[in-house]
Amino acid sequence: MPKKAPPTAIKEQSMEIQKSMIADNFRQLYDAPKTDQKVVSTFVPGNLNELLMCFDFARNLPEINALQNAMRKRTGRMIMEAERAGHSEDVCTYVKADLGMMAQGNIGPTGEALPTPDLLLLSYTGCFTFMKWFELVREQYKCETAMLHVPYQGDGVITPNMREYVVKQLKEDIIPTLERVSGVKFDIDRLRQYLRQSAKAEEDLVWVLQSAKNKPSPIDAYFGGVYYVGPIFSSFRGSEGAAEYYAMLRKEVEERVRLGKGPVTPEGEMPEEKYRLVVEGPPNWTHFREFWKMFYEEGAVVVASSYTKVGGVYDFGFRHDPDNPIETLADYCLGCYTNLNLPHRADMLSQYVEEYEADGLLINSIKSCNSFSAGQLLLLREVEKRTGKPGAFIETDLVDPRYFSAANVKNRLESYFQMIKQKREGNAPLGAAA
Amino acid sequence: MTDKTQKTTADISAKLETGNSSKTSLMYRKNLKDIVAYCQELFDDLDFKAVKSWKEAKPGRKVIGYMPVYVPREIIHAAGMLPVGIMGGGDQLEVIHGDAYYQSYICRIPRSTIELGVTGRLDVLDGMLFPSICDVIRNLSGMWKLMFKDKYVRYFDVPQNYEDEIGGKFYIHEMQTLRDDFAKLVGHEITDDDLRNSIAVYNENRKAVEELYAFRAKGPWKAPSTEVYLLVRAGMVLPVEEHTQLLKDYLEVAAVEDRPVRDNCRVVVSGVFCEQPPFNMIKSIEMAGCYIVDDDFMLVTRWLLQEVPISGDPLENLSKAFLHHSNDTAAKYEPDVDKKGKYLIDSVRDNSAEGIIFAGPSFCDPALLDRPMLQNALAAKDIPFTSFEYAENSGQMQPIREQAGTFADSIKLWSA
Numbered sequence: 001m002p003k004k005a006p007p008t009a010i011k012e013q014s015m016e017i018q019k020s021m022i023a024d025n026f027r028q029l030y031d032a033p034k035t036d037q038k039v040v041s042t043f044v045p046g047n048l049n050e051l052l053m054c055f056d057f058a059r060n061l062p063e064i065n066a067l068q069n070a071m072r073k074r075t076g077r078m079i080m081e082a083e084r085a086g087h088s089e090d091v092c093t094y095v096k097a098d099l100g101m102m103a104q105g106n107i108g109p110t111g112e113a114l115p116t117p118d119l120l121l122l123s124y125t126g127c128f129t130f131m132k133w134f135e136l137v138r139e140q141y142k143c144e145t146a147m148l149h150v151p152y153q154g155d156g157v158i159t160p161n162m163r164e165y166v167v168k169q170l171k172e173d174i175i176p177t178l179e180r181v182s183g184v185k186f187d188i189d190r191l192r193q194y195l196r197q198s199a200k201a202e203e204d205l206v207w208v209l210q211s212a213k214n215k216p217s218p219i220d221a222y223f224g225g226v227y228y229v230g231p232i233f234s235s236f237r238g239s240e241g242a243a244e245y246y247a248m249l250r251k252e253v254e255e256r257v258r259l260g261k262g263p264v265t266p267e268g269e270m271p272e273e274k275y276r277l278v279v280e281g282p283p284n285w286t287h288f289r290e291f292w293k294m295f296y297e298e299g300a301v302v303v304a305s306s307y308t309k310v311g312g313v314y315d316f317g318f319r320h321d322p323d324n325p326i327e328t329l330a331d332y333c334l335g336c337y338t339n340l341n342l343p344h345r346a347d348m349l350s351q352y353v354e355e356y357e358a359d360g361l362l363i364n365s366i367k368s369c370n371s372f373s374a375g376q377l378l379l380l381r382e383v384e385k386r387t388g389k390p391g392a393f394i395e396t397d398l399v400d401p402r403y404f405s406a407a408n409v410k411n412r413l414e415s416y417f418q419m420i421k422q423k424r425e426g427n428a429p430l431g432a433a434a
Numbered sequence: 435m436t437d438k439t440q441k442t443t444a445d446i447s448a449k450l451e452t453g454n455s456s457k458t459s460l461m462y463r464k465n466l467k468d469i470v471a472y473c474q475e476l477f478d479d480l481d482f483k484a485v486k487s488w489k490e491a492k493p494g495r496k497v498i499g500y501m502p503v504y505v506p507r508e509i510i511h512a513a514g515m516l517p518v519g520i521m522g523g524g525d526q527l528e529v530i531h532g533d534a535y536y537q538s539y540i541c542r543i544p545r546s547t548i549e550l551g552v553t554g555r556l557d558v559l560d561g562m563l564f565p566s567i568c569d570v571i572r573n574l575s576g577m578w579k580l581m582f583k584d585k586y587v588r589y590f591d592v593p594q595n596y597e598d599e600i601g602g603k604f605y606i607h608e609m610q611t612l613r614d615d616f617a618k619l620v621g622h623e624i625t626d627d628d629l630r631n632s633i634a635v636y637n638e639n640r641k642a643v644e645e646l647y648a649f650r651a652k653g654p655w656k657a658p659s660t661e662v663y664l665l666v667r668a669g670m671v672l673p674v675e676e677h678t679q680l681l682k683d684y685l686e687v688a689a690v691e692d693r694p695v696r697d698n699c700r701v702v703v704s705g706v707f708c709e710q711p712p713f714n715m716i717k718s719i720e721m722a723g724c725y726i727v728d729d730d731f732m733l734v735t736r737w738l739l740q741e742v743p744i745s746g747d748p749l750e751n752l753s754k755a756f757l758h759h760s761n762d763t764a765a766k767y768e769p770d771v772d773k774k775g776k777y778l779i780d781s782v783r784d785n786s787a788e789g790i791i792f793a794g795p796s797f798c799d800p801a802l803l804d805r806p807m808l809q810n811a812l813a814a815k816d817i818p819f820t821s822f823e824y825a826e827n828s829g830q831m832q833p834i835r836e837q838a839g840t841f842a843d844s845i846k847l848w849s850a
């Protein structure tokens with residue numbers, strides 16, 4: 001029997017634009033040795049993109065490479081390569097995917113060799129593993145390094161001491177290093193200009209994310225959401241292109257709201273919204289489409305997610321502030337989702353369940369990620385207790401295909417949807433079912 | 435520096451005699467067997483009875499727990515409180531509730547710590563500090579806040595920037611916050627002199643621990659690692675003054691004890707800085723033919739490598755010691771790529787070790803991610819090593835014994 005052709009993905013214009021932005025960024029990276037452009041490698045949470053643009057660096061983000069490779073089903077081999085080289089099975093697979101990629105010639109997701117960075121800039125925000133990851137790649141690149149230590153919000157607040165510490169590091173260590181490596185003098189007005197563009201994009205992004213309060217929700221704030229946050233979490237925040245992208249995205253979503261449409265999925269528009277969920281935790285990238293399908297097939301839409309806050313929490317009011325350019329960078333780093341303490345995360349998730357009128361909280365617990373995962377079972381109970389809505393827990397991994405068990409995940413989801421249905425019926429006022 | 439801040443060691447020592455420390459009568463007879471039995475009893479006691487009796491001995495006494503890897507215990511002590519190291523539940527605690535809080539792929543120490551908490555065994559604590567070591571303990575601080583709302587809970591951050599003007603300022607401020615919080619908790623100010631006194635007391639303790647380690651490195655048959663472990667572990671629950679005395683007493687009696695020398699090789703054990711292996715693992719390593727001559731157990735007792743000055747600003751002194759003279763471990767960032775693993779190489783040299791045993795807790799990102807870098811550094815110097823993983827409740831020691839035995843044999847073969 002001839003194999004059924006996979007459904008062609010249906011894409012909005014903004015998605016096409018994003019695709020070309022990403023392709024351009026990789027092009028810039030691949031060409032860097034020829035164009036003599038300096039390259040910096042840095043992580044997503046707490047990235048200093050606007051600052052790096054002030055020094056004309058091309059930006060390489062290892063997590064983006066890992067997830068892009070995972071979506072192309074390449075990370076399984078990379079992880080095994082790293083394990084063969086002595087890395088434990090137990091540790092974060094983002095790190096191993098990156099090291100495996102380097103061991104296999106450092107070929108980037110789109111098939112060309114990534115350049116050796118001129119600078120490793122570790123913004124150590126919200127995850128301890130970053131520090132070790134960074135030391136591991138440094139061992140191989142042997143290039144100049146800079147480290148920005150972002151303290152954790154242990155008490156759920158940014159204290160003046162924390163802010164001053166980050167500001168001091170930026171002024172006395174990071175900026176001078178960037179100047180030295182790039183040969184470009186720091187221009188604070190240039191930074192302000194980028195920050196202005198960031199704030200514009202952030203405003204539109206928040207509008208888009210909050211559009212999910214509509215019924216039906218015009219977006220999926222997790223599976224679609226990861227695309228929406230792509231530019232702002234990575235090498236584009238602060239650029240004119242990103243500001244334009246978000247303005248266009250907002251227009252598209254406004255139109256969907258006006259027409260009362262649901263989210264766009266890879267197989268077209270979602271016909272009926274049956275379940276509204278809040279999701280905590282990163283997605284699985286190796287089976288992203290398959291995973292998403294388990295939701296939209298059942299009419300489940302994610303109305304809010306915490307993963308779309310790892311590269312910045314904007315929906316509680318924070319915007320990059322051009323009037324306080326260095327302090328605002330500090331506040332941004334300090335405020336990323338995984339830098340928030342557990343009580344704060346429980347507050348946020350409960351608030352999402354209530355404000356987005358969700359049926360409950362689903363946690364996708366990632367084997368790799370202690371930063372997200374340690375404490376999630378308590379989070380689940382806490383949010384259930386506060387909202388009175390049922391929760392569910394599934395386990396997968398980010399980029400290790402060995403930890404995605406489709407049958408298990410599907411089973412869990414189906415029983416969860418069943419539970420929500422029952423709960424709704426049980427809670428329905430007398431006669432409502434008639 | 436003002437005159438007021440210029441304290442001499444003599445002043446402090448004078449205060450030590452009359453100070454707020456709680457010298458109690460010896461709980462053991464001064465012979466080797468009794469000292470070790472006493473430490474074993476403290477180790478086996480999952481109900482923290484020693485801590486309870488300290489607390490009950492005087493009304494108003496308070497206790498602060500802390501987890502690995504390092505907190506400045508001097509500040510707790512200066513407030514007149516007892517610092518208590520919480521090292522997990524070991525292999526004797528039945529974890530019933532704790533597993534419901536953690537996925538299978540997270541290490542054991544947080545779940546057994548939760549078990550200790552929910553079963554009321556930690557009720558004796560008035561507060562708990564969660565140091566900056568990894569995301570698991572970091573998140574446990576938030577869990578503690580949610581679960582034990584009536585307790586003082588603090589995530590204690592330390593700088594990864596080692597400049598006095600940057601990381602130092604941040605750290606001094608964090609310590610000051612701790613000092614202010616503790617002052618509120620105990621209802622009185624913690625003066626600079628209180629802190630200086632505590633620094634002096636801990637200097638003495640650090641010196642005693644160092645002497646114990648040096649004594650073992652010199653003649654490991656005279657101080658088996660099982661004993662050294664128990665002795666240092668006793669320092670997690672005893673008042674520091676008593677602990678120092680205990681170490682001194684042990685050193686005195688162990689020096690004159692006649693013990694047979696075995697044909698063991700000399701190893702450094704690395705990676706045991708947080709979740710503790712079962713006590714049997716330490717035994718097994720020794721029985722397999724390895725003398726442990728250095729390790730990273732309970733680094734809090736050896737974190738600061740030099741005597742902390744007593745004169746001057748006490749918090750500044752603690753900060754400088756932390757930034758410039760502190761131990762290395764996976765929880766710390768190494769700014770200089772060429773220095774990665776140097777501390778292990780130094781330890782091998784200083785302790786005349788012949789190899790390294792990497793023993794890391796399963797699912798421990800810091801230990802396991804650090805390990806390949808440390809191994810590369812060792813390989814470059816032709817230092818042999820072997821590696822395995824454990825959990826605090828691992829039951830089967832046979833594989834570890836065999837691996838350590840093979841390692842010991844191969845070392846002997848190489849050096850033959």
Ligand code: SF4
Binds near residue numbers: 094126338370372
């Ligand atoms: S532990 Fe989590 S946040 Fe940290 S690098 Fe791995 S996936 Fe990213």
Ligand code: SF4
Binds near residue numbers: 542543567709798800
């Ligand atoms: S054993 Fe490792 S991962 Fe677990 S709490 Fe300790 S340092 Fe963290």
